[in-house]
Amino acid sequence: MPTINYVLKDGTRRAIDVPNGTSIMLGAINNNLRGIDAECGGCCSCATCHVYIEESDMARLKPADSVEKELLEGVAAERRPTSRLSCQIDVTAALDGITVHMPDRQS
Numbered sequence: 001m002p003t004i005n006y007v008l009k010d011g012t013r014r015a016i017d018v019p020n021g022t023s024i025m026l027g028a029i030n031n032n033l034r035g036i037d038a039e040c041g042g043c044c045s046c047a048t049c050h051v052y053i054e055e056s057d058m059a060r061l062k063p064a065d066s067v068e069k070e071l072l073e074g075v076a077a078e079r080r081p082t083s084r085l086s087c088q089i090d091v092t093a094a095l096d097g098i099t100v101h102m103p104d105r106q107s
């Protein structure tokens, strides 16, 4: 099971084993990590699952599709080049050890 490193708003780091085939968003929600709201449940319509990917890990992700890019225009916190919607990032073995940072707010 890949390990995903979540960095919370207060700087706390949590390493969570997240099942393959789920998402970065579900890894946070299922482990009660604060900082991801995921109001739409992962159907790519709310933008409240915004995260910043560690810059050195960006190349390990598939690029955002057009729907995700459009929703990223409306995130509540600052949008950065490393911004992604965590519900759109499928967890695979290739992402083992990736680090994601929670933004300062989701709404």
Ligand code: FES
Residues within 6 Å of the ligand: 025, 037, 038, 039, 040, 041, 042, 043, 044, 045, 046, 047, 048, 049, 071, 085, 086, 087, 088
């Ligand atoms: S959970 Fe709503 S867009 Fe990701």
